[in-house]
Amino acid sequence: MTKPDPKDVTVGEGLAKVREAADQLTEEEIDALAEEAKQAAIETQKAIRIQKEKAAGKTP
16 A cells, blocks of 8 residues: 655645644643744754855855
């Protein structure tokens, strides 16, 4: 049996899976995961900004 392509999952299905997972986590675990996701987003934003600056010749 083949795995379904993640791109074929609808937003509604994704949200249903998030809700299902959230029901299995404690409030502390949810907070920790949210903080981890926030930090990952900040790091990604920094990396993108650095890439754009390098492409524009603003950094050595």
